[in-house]
């Protein structure tokens with residue numbers, strides 16, 4: 001297929017979010033060129049756009065929740081073929097450090113991240129990546145569903161490193177996209193009882209519709225006590241998908257005694273915690289960072305099995321020309337997952 005000489009690319013700077021013309025990238029040896037079809041907007045994108053992400057410098061080229069079609073192969077690539085539908089595993093490990101050589105490349109000591117500070121992102125008509133960063137989308141999985149493979153992999157990883165949740169009492173703090181996807185994963189894993197908190201009533205209602213046993217207003221001064229009575233006990237695992245001081249404190253109080261607090265949200269700043277409770281009540285605080293290929297595999301399987309109500313998670317789709325408005329949608333509190341259509345036929 002002949003390729004155009006230039007393409008559209010989204011650039012996020014402090015002043016604006018805009019679509020510019022850029023050169024079409026050519027795949028080097030071992031790389032694949034992908035024609036982008038659709039891209040999700042992530043909390044990390046909107047945080048970065050407002051200068052509130054700790055690790056993304058400006059301006060940047062966004063788009064790490066991306067699906068597309070393989071459009072050209074670099075020398076030596078045999079794992080995919082032109083025309084294959086793929087999604088991206090966006091972390092770019094060095095493959096040489098202690099973490100990479102022990103199967104923990106999500107924690108690479110030299111980690112780069114496609115669409116988050118990297119020179120390329122998925123909000124461009126074409127991009128290039130090492131072939132091993134691509135996962136095949138199963139035949140029969142529609143594009144909207146496939147666009148959730150990356151976002152769902154984060155909760156899948158968090159649940160796995162929490163030590164699983166089958167038969168356990170679980171709390172999820174924050175009913176945004178990540179919180180609702182954590183809810184879908186813990187339900188699929190057989191959590192016994194699940195309570196979700198959020199400051200917004202509309203989001204609490206949504207969490208209830210999507211399978212929470214009960215919901216609690218996170219702004220209530222006794223939110224931790226309300227959650228304990230809604231659970232009927234302390235929490236075995238609390239997933240903090242907000243990661244601000246009040247939620248971390250609540251999470252520790254809910255997990256007391258002997259529970260685990262998993263920090264899933266990206267904190268915008270340091271917080272102080274009731275450390276005496278953490279020590280004396282043997283509370284485990286566990287960070288969770290992105291995912292590994294096995295998390296992608298489970299995410300794909302969960303989506304293929306219908307465990308995630310995609311129609312209720314993907315609430316807005318806009319063409320790339322409306323990317324600035326799409327970022328606004330994403331922070332409005334009205335939408336869950338907002339997708340950008342790169343391919344005019346998507347949507």
Ligand SMILES: [Zn+2]
Nearest residue numbers: 042043044065
């Ligand atoms: Zn993301």
Ligand SMILES: [Zn+2]
Nearest residue numbers: 094097100108
């Ligand atoms: Zn490494």
